[in-house]
Amino acid sequence: MRFLSRNLIGHLRNHAAKSVAATGSVRYQQTATKLASGRPLIANEPAGPAIVTKTIPGPESNRKLQELSQIAETGSVQLFVDYERSLGNYLVDVDGNTLLDVYTQISSLPLGYSHPDLLRLLDDPNHVKAFINRPALGAFPGTDWTDRLQNSLMAVAPPGLRNLCTMSCGSCSNENAFKAIYIWYRTKERGGDTSFTAEELETCMHNQTPGSPPYTILSFSGAFHGRTMGCLSATRSKAIHKIDIPALDWPMANFPQYKYPLEEYVHENQQEDAKCLEETEDLIHKYNAAGKPVAAIVVEPIQAEGGDNHASPEFFQGLQQISKRTGAAFLIDEVQTGGGPTGKMWCHEHFNLPEAPDIVTFSKKMLTGGYYFKEEFKPPQGYRIYNTWMGDPSKVIMLEEVVRVIQRDRLLENVNESGDVLMKGLTTLQNQYPQHINSTRGRGTFIAFDGTNGAKRDTIVNKLKLQGIHSGGCGDKSVRLRPALIFQPHHANIFLNKLETVLSNL
Ligand code: PSZ
Numbered sequence: 001m002r003f004l005s006r007n008l009i010g011h012l013r014n015h016a017a018k019s020v021a022a023t024g025s026v027r028y029q030q031t032a033t034k035l036a037s038g039r040p041l042i043a044n045e046p047a048g049p050a051i052v053t054k055t056i057p058g059p060e061s062n063r064k065l066q067e068l069s070q071i072a073e074t075g076s077v078q079l080f081v082d083y084e085r086s087l088g089n090y091l092v093d094v095d096g097n098t099l100l101d102v103y104t105q106i107s108s109l110p111l112g113y114s115h116p117d118l119l120r121l122l123d124d125p126n127h128v129k130a131f132i133n134r135p136a137l138g139a140f141p142g143t144d145w146t147d148r149l150q151n152s153l154m155a156v157a158p159p160g161l162r163n164l165c166t167m168s169c170g171s172c173s174n175e176n177a178f179k180a181i182y183i184w185y186r187t188k189e190r191g192g193d194t195s196f197t198a199e200e201l202e203t204c205m206h207n208q209t210p211g212s213p214p215y216t217i218l219s220f221s222g223a224f225h226g227r228t229m230g231c232l233s234a235t236r237s238k239a240i241h242k243i244d245i246p247a248l249d250w251p252m253a254n255f256p257q258y259k260y261p262l263e264e265y266v267h268e269n270q271q272e273d274a275k276c277l278e279e280t281e282d283l284i285h286k287y288n289a290a291g292k293p294v295a296a297i298v299v300e301p302i303q304a305e306g307g308d309n310h311a312s313p314e315f316f317q318g319l320q321q322i323s324k325r326t327g328a329a330f331l332i333d334e335v336q337t338g339g340g341p342t343g344k345m346w347c348h349e350h351f352n353l354p355e356a357p358d359i360v361t362f363s364k365k366m367l368t369g370g371y372y373f374k375e376e377f378k379p380p381q382g383y384r385i386y387n388t389w390m391g392d393p394s395k396v397i398m399l400e401e402v403v404r405v406i407q408r409d410r411l412l413e414n415v416n417e418s419g420d421v422l423m424k425g426l427t428t429l430q431n432q433y434p435q436h437i438n439s440t441r442g443r444g445t446f447i448a449f450d451g452t453n454g455a456k457r458d459t460i461v462n463k464l465k466l467q468g469i470h471s472g473g474c475g476d477k478s479v480r481l482r483p484a485l486i487f488q489p490h491h492a493n494i495f496l497n498k499l500e501t502v503l504s505n506l
Contacts (some may be wrong), residue, residue: 053095087215127397155365216295222306301346308447331360439478446481
């Protein structure tokens with residue numbers, strides 16, 4: 001059998017958790033033979049990483065960086081990639097280094113590089129037309145647009161959400177979700193009346209109330225919701241994102257900060273939840289009373305840029321209750337968590353919410369941006385949530401294929417299986433090298449661990465690269481893993497062995 005059943009995986013996960021502390025040494029190959037799911041998902045993928053330069057970036061990357069920096073700001077460029085040669089889980093750089101990519105373009109490649117089923121799409125001449133004729137979808141959708149949406153985004157919609165708006169990236173999905181929420185909130189305040197007064201129409205042209213109401217969005221310490229002018233006021237992860245940019249006076253509540261390992265600090269972490277929930281509700285009342293009504297609570301199911309901070313299902317259930325009590329919408333930002341990396345299509349499906357969130361935003365692994373919403377968030381007039389492209393049919397055609405491959409190759413099961421191998425191996429390594437790493441946490445393959453400090457984290461990420469592993473940092477001292485959905489247990493074992501090499505030589 002190629003994949004283990006869900007029950008068996010559940011069993012193995014429990015077993016892994018119990019036996020980790022007792023396992024003295026790391027034996028990843030043994031785990032591999034037990035769990036590896038048959039044939040590789042990508043034919044002709046490299047057998048492993050191969051490093052050919054002394055430094056990464058190598059000389060060719062540095063030369064190209066020099067060229068590009070003549071015309072562009074390149075402070076964030078890490079290396080130049082040969083996308084012709086990159087395949088599956090392996091990124092090949094312009095110096096010919098082959099790296100196992102557990103970061104995958106900031107978590108945005110569902111099927112890795114050059115997946116054969118995606119390449120085949122371009123053999124169909126109808127698809128070629130869709131790739132070269134980019135419509136203004138809000139005005140001129142194509143013949144098959146509704147079918148395409150049904151077969152892609154709607155086929156994997158979060159339970160309970162049957163409405164959809166497509167956009168181009170994560171930030172513009174959040175921006176427009178905020179707008180849909182303001183329109184909903186104002187319509188509620190008007191008692192459902194969908195007309196505007198002359199004063200509202202006049203004052204909005206001067207950015208004044210009542211036409212431009214002073215609504216706010218509550219977000220959390222450590223949150224990342226994008227860098228555009230509205231989203232940035234909800235983003236709280238790093239000062240470099242925000243410095244020098246005017247911001248709105250929006251409330252920020254503390255996101256829970258748990259003590260690890262979780263099973264040793266159940267009581268403390270429950271108290272932490274209660275404290276943060278109380279603060280959230282108090283802040284909403286305070287802002288409402290000050291004439292800055294809180295129209296929405298926005299939250300990531302796992303804070304990603306802020307350092308892979310997790311919160312309990314009870315915390316998210318509590319937030320939903322607060323949103324009901326205060327009349328604020330409950331917006332879950334699944335831009336980074338959505339599309340399968342946590343082992344479910346949507347991370348909030350892990351939280352047993354009694355009903356769907358009001359809005360769920362997505363981008364990255366979903367290839368197109370956008371948001372799902374409850375019917376009541378559909379604006380009462382057209383042309384209010386709108387821009388030129390409103391997404392891109394070529395991305396939706398690709399997503400249709402991605403959804404088909406996820407189902408055909410049972411990639412969510414693969415994610416859970418590979419995630420188990422990673423969690424078990426990382427837990428063993430953190431027990432073996434507590435002077436270097438700790439706090440392994442994650443769902444599916446959406447996993448992070450901490451270096452003992454920021455400098456140690458940076459050293460680990462850099463040394464991993466020279467071992468042929470491309471990982472990423474997040475927060476102050478975390479290493480994050482964001483492999484594609486085609487990352488299999490044998491890739492996990494390669495990663496763990498390379499990490500052990502790095503840790504044992506620190
Ligand atoms: O430094 C950056 O700008 C980065 S690095 C990773 C992201 C941004 N993630 C984007 C992101 C996200 O993780 C969440 C939870 N919400 C919104 C966004 C914004 O998406 P984009 O980048 O597509 O605008």
